[in-house]
Amino acid sequence: MLSWQQIKGDFPLLINKGKNLIFLDNAATTQKPKQVIDAIVDYYTNWNSNVRRGIYRLSEEATDHYEKSRENISNFIGSSDPRQLAFVRNTTEALNLLAYSMGHNLHEGDEILLTIMEHHSNIVPWQFLQEKGVKLKFADINEDGTLDMEDFRNKLTRKTKVVSVTHCSNLLGTINDAAELAKLAHDNGSLFILDGAQSVPHMPVDVEKLDCDFLAFSGHKMLGPMGIGVLYGKYDLLNGLPPFNGGGEMISQVYTDHSTYADAPEKFEAGTPNVEGAIGLSAAVDYLRNIGMDEVRSHEKDLISYTLKKEEEHHIDILKSYGPRDMEKRGGIYTFNLGEFNPLSMSEGLINEQIRVGSNVHPHDVATGLDSSNVAVRAGHHCAMPLTHRLNVVATSRASYYIYNSREDVDLLFESLEKIRRLYA
Amino acid sequence: MLSWQQIKGDFPLLINKGKNLIFLDNAATTQKPKQVIDAIVDYYTNWNSNVRRGIYRLSEEATDHYEKSRENISNFIGSSDPRQLAFVRNTTEALNLLAYSMGHNLHEGDEILLTIMEHHSNIVPWQFLQEKGVKLKFADINEDGTLDMEDFRNKLTRKTKVVSVTHCSNLLGTINDAAELAKLAHDNGSLFILDGAQSVPHMPVDVEKLDCDFLAFSGHKMLGPMGIGVLYGKYDLLNGLPPFNGGGEMISQVYTDHSTYADAPEKFEAGTPNVEGAIGLSAAVDYLRNIGMDEVRSHEKDLISYTLKKEEEHHIDILKSYGPRDMEKRGGIYTFNLGEFNPLSMSEGLINEQIRVGSNVHPHDVATGLDSSNVAVRAGHHCAMPLTHRLNVVATSRASYYIYNSREDVDLLFESLEKIRRLYA
Amino acid sequence: MTDEEISTEILLDHYRNPHNYGQIEDANEKLIEFNPVCGDTVQITIRIENDVVTDIKFIGRGCSVSQGSASMLTDKVKGMNIGEIKKINQEDILNMLGLKLGPSREKCALLSLNALHKCISNHEKKTHGGN
């Protein structure tokens, strides 16, 4: 295996920025190794063409590259048939595709079971179905940030048609037991969707072992280009879904009054696909496979345990962090506050108290402060407002790790936090 | 202005392939100049980050690049407000967005007026609305391949809520009088959508002069990267549409039981956007602006008139071409057959006649034959089956030009067609 | 002439003057296969006696690859038994043509084989299904 230091050397942006950028916003998006950038350049320099319908050689070569990419990514997630992967823009689109498409067969009173730790992308698309009387339920979390399994079981009813759950929370870092949840869903006769946006990039994920019916993930969060993502579905289930977007490529025949559709995956790839994106993501998958997903997971486990150790050592009085402290259930995500800002109940009006309560530092100020020490973290609701509210705060700051991060980055994070704490004291 | 020969020198793929590739499939997708490839590499090497929500500098710089790209593309199409542009994957997605979103306010008996020359992407999304009783009507064409304006006027009724028309047919090359059609639609109280997939890349398009309510186009057909496209809409109309995809970025607030949405354009950009794509498309726009869209149009006009001249000179007995011969109404698209294959009426069974009727060469054989002479054209229904049927053929071959094509390419096309004609005689 | 050129000549010969072109009056299977993308169409009529193909004809419209390969395939399978025909695969057809075809043209090449396999499978259902 390569050393983690060597790995950092593969990332032109990180080399360029040097000490001026400690990039800890990997749950939002990741940097790209030169292998991926090169694959994009190579594509536009040697293979670029529209795919599928062309009879000339260039188009057939492009088609070949496109389908080989599908196959490669299919193998990466343990899918035995590449036709089970449809290319989409990102996780969000994959989940919308499912919600729109499954929506045709969902009726008043049917229930969809989510968890309170879902990303907005796994909430809002389902909310659209509320119009037709479909009900959303949210399984709660325990105090330690793990999923409340008892609540999950209670909310899984005979009316639950679909269970859609994140594999890893982008805020708490909680890794859910996907295989167990899939089994519960299936025993209940429900379809099981896994949001893999934060798991596929960071740990081995095998769709067949987990037995999920559908899996969604984004290329840009796993070293791949922007604008490409994947929807995996067991073939018969995927092919059985009604189409989502209509147009070129997804049809079999079009008449003025009706159309017939192609089989999956084409059925779900309306319009000219992002061939560049597929090829770039395939290059990213090669890069990750070369390191080994077990190694990626170990590295991040090391960083997050080191983080929690540092947290205890520094013991910043107003620092509070969230998420499980059992490393088996914890991804490389560290979400925290320097003093908590609780949400104001707008209806009750504002309480007339002084702003400076216990010298709390707002997450925005934390992020700006860290940025001035060259540490890039995210602050806000992390597209998980229901969870943020559940934690009874208005916002949090979040550091999230990837393969090019090191223990030194964690050291710098805590040194900078100390500095901010002093500034606001 | 640069010479057209110099321009070709900007395209690494064309330089690489040299005489082995005469690329005449530009209506499907275009090649990329090094300026666009460089912009992509520059982005991933210097600016890559998630946009909008980040408080650190890298993210703010990426956001800045992203929004400047929107502004640049907005200017390019004559839109006075960049908030009128939402980034999507391609034309197909833009039209689906409109169909899904407008669908909420369309009811049984409402009519949508299209033309028989629409691409599948401007047909199938509207067909989905037939489920709720919305009716589609198709304005016919004249013998010369221009739009039958009388038929259009007749089919525009009090029930017509939406008119959606291609600016330029990807099969006939017909350029429709968008301003006139917009006026007719507006006088009738209908919304007017323009499919600009084949016009924005090839001629000056000014949304405000044309007065279209919405415009859709794809980056990959105008030197830009794959996976990026644009939906333009007059601000109040765009902002007034219900959301399409739900998830991150497009929300204002999310609660477990409901959400509120951001204003346009964010409202229509759910999930992590394709920042690379936006920046790449902006670079493509710079490149085109530098040439001048009037020049682009003149160049293609020259190539298509030269093509029709060559057609007359060569006088290949079984050659038949389609589309207007008035150059003011004709884009750089040349669709033809070496002998026509008429569609078989499957219900009546096959007619028992010999295959070789007048030594017709099937479009697939034409494309394969041209490919062996290094001329890349497309053959098939060109995602316009209703039009192909209207022309009473099963398929056609199509050569489509762009800025890097020359008269020599046209010469080669006809020499190769002669050769094929002889081979099959 | 190169091998490729010879193969092309043979295919075009079959295209221009197809063998087994027409319909069998006393066929026990008849089937139309259609590729909507290009309109290529092949109809096969076939007479099977005691699991052996005693006669087969086709009619069709389409490109040289779809029609030429139908002509060659019908030549090839006449007299074969069902078991042998079921073993004919994609590879065999491409070898029969001897041309390097891209994926889109391969569909044309396989049109008649698909039609033939469906005929056989329909026939088996009838005879072994007992109706």
Added chain:
Amino acid sequence: MTDEEISTEILLDHYRNPHNYGQIEDANEKLIEFNPVCGDTVQITIRIENDVVTDIKFIGRGCSVSQGSASMLTDKVKGMNIGEIKKINQEDILNMLGLKLGPSREKCALLSLNALHKCISNHEKKTHGGN
């Protein structure tokens, strides 16, 4: 200290010990402005007499930029007339703070100005609308 550091110090001073913090009893306009993304909240109560701001207070919760700028803005506008206040723009606020803010923090900085402008506009509707 650099200019930037001095400006930061001033802002933090306002954040720690905000001026005009509280509610006016006899306010004729009262408005809450809220940024759902970060939870920043500012409530403004204002007393306007003959188009002049005779008193203004705020209460709020949020980051140093949103709260500090509310403190500075309320200082600035006390005694101003409506016409002058309506002319205050984004630029003026950023100059007042003297900090280089990225686009996301600018939203924080403008929260109290937006609230103030809405108060003024509501007041004008009431007085000029005649009710």
